[in-house]
Each structure stands twice: as structure tokens, then as C-alpha cells.
Amino acid sequence: MKGIEKISAHIEADAKAAAQSVLDAAQAKVNQIKADFDQKVKTVYETKIADGKKEIDGKVDNAARLGNMEAKKSVLAAKQEMVSKAFDRAQEMIIDLPAEKYEAFLTKLVVESANTGKEEVVFNERDKSKHAKKVVDAANKQLSANGMEGGLSVADRTADIAGGVLLSEGGIEVNSSLELLMDVCRTEMSSQVAEVLFGE
Numbered sequence: 001m002k003g004i005e006k007i008s009a010h011i012e013a014d015a016k017a018a019a020q021s022v023l024d025a026a027q028a029k030v031n032q033i034k035a036d037f038d039q040k041v042k043t044v045y046e047t048k049i050a051d052g053k054k055e056i057d058g059k060v061d062n063a064a065r066l067g068n069m070e071a072k073k074s075v076l077a078a079k080q081e082m083v084s085k086a087f088d089r090a091q092e093m094i095i096d097l098p099a100e101k102y103e104a105f106l107t108k109l110v111v112e113s114a115n116t117g118k119e120e121v122v123f124n125e126r127d128k129s130k131h132a133k134k135v136v137d138a139a140n141k142q143l144s145a146n147g148m149e150g151g152l153s154v155a156d157r158t159a160d161i162a163g164g165v166l167l168s169e170g171g172i173e174v175n176s177s178l179e180l181l182m183d184v185c186r187t188e189m190s191s192q193v194a195e196v197l198f199g200e
Contacts, residue, residue: 091182095163103131103138106165110139110152113167113176117149122166122173125158135165 097105110121121139123132132154140150159166163178 087182087186091162091178094178103134106131106135107138107142109165109176110135110167111142113174114143114148114152116169117143118151119167119169120153120155122155122157122159122168124161124163127163128154128158
């Protein structure tokens with residue numbers, strides 16, 4: 001159990017580091033999106049309030065409350081969508097890193113996810129053809145330097161993941177896919193991303 005907790009802790013730490021690095025790089029794009037977004041939110045809000053007032057001529061107070069509630073729901077939904085898009089963009093930026101940096105990222109995932117040093121490393125089809133051998137060789141060297149067995153190998157099969165890796169041995173599979181790492185980040189860092197986007 002301790003091994004799994006250690007792996008989970010490493011994956012979580014790496015996810016935070018990966019997300020933070022790409023969020024920094026995405027700041028300029030975020031600023032552009034935020035300017036457009038603020039104007040759209042203002043327009044949606046004003047339109048809903050105006051429509052509400054027209055429909056409730058005789059019940060101004062009640063309709064205003066309903067209109068405000070709907071406007072707030074629309075704003076919240078729009079903000080949640082923007083936060084989601086920020087994480088999607090962060091994932092894309094990791095995948096699009098230069099080969100050397102992406103291989104270093106994958107190597108770190110493999111090293112920190114390895115429990116015995118004898119696992120098979122499963123890549124997606126693209127990464128297997130482009131990066132697998134370099135990543136596994138580099139990971140084995142690091143494991144050996146850390147006093148673990150450096151007997152990792154590239155799995156014959158591939159995984160249907162956007163990026164990252166899976167480590168498999170004896171029917172046990174450790175999921176270090178990019179999707180899982182980003183899900184961890186979404187759970188733990190959404191409020192921080194919202195603060196960057198909206199100053200909240």
C-alpha cells in the first residue's frame with residue numbers, strides 16, 4: 001500500500017509542476033481570452049436583465065430576482081468553461097513541447113511511477129514511435145543511479161491516451177497518463193486558474 005501511496009504522491013507532485021509550467025507559458029493567451037470573455041459576459045448579463053424586465057411588466061421585483069439568478073448561472077457556466085479550456089490548452093502545450101523537453105517530462109513520470117524498476121512502459125502510438133526508446137533508456141539510467149533495478153522495457157502494446165505513460169507488471173498497472181495528471185490538477189488547481197483568469 002505504501003508503494004501505491006508513494007506513486008500517487010509522486011504523480012500528484014509532477015502533475016502540479018507540469019500544470020504550473022504550462023500555465024505560466026499560457027498567460028499571454030489567457031489575457032487575450034479574458035478581455036473577450038469579459039465583454040461577452042457583460043453583454044449576456046445585460047441582455048438577460050433587459051429581456052427579463054420586458055417580460056415581467058407587472059412583477060418587476062420578482063422578475064428581477066429571477067433574471068439576476070439566471071444571469072449569474074450563465075456567468076458561472078461561462079467561467080467554468082473558460083477554466084476547462086485553460087486546462088485543455090495546458091495539456092496541448094505539454095504534448096507540443098519540443099522533443100527533448102517532452103522526453104524529459106516522460107522520463108520523470110516513468111522514474112517516479114516505477115515501483116520495481118522491471119515494469120513494461122506503455123506509450124501511446126505516437127510517443128512509442130518517436131520517444132519510447134530514449135525515455136526508457138534514460139529512465140533506466142536514473143533508476144540505477146538511485147539504487148533501483150533499471151530493467152524497464154517498452155511494452156509491445158500501445159495505450160489510447162493523449163500523452164504520458166502507463167507502467168505495467170504482473171497484472172498491476174500504474175496510470176501516469178496525461179489525462180489523469182490533468183484531472184488531478186483540475187481538482188486541486190481550478191481555483192488558482194480561476195484567479196488568474198478572472199481575478200477572483
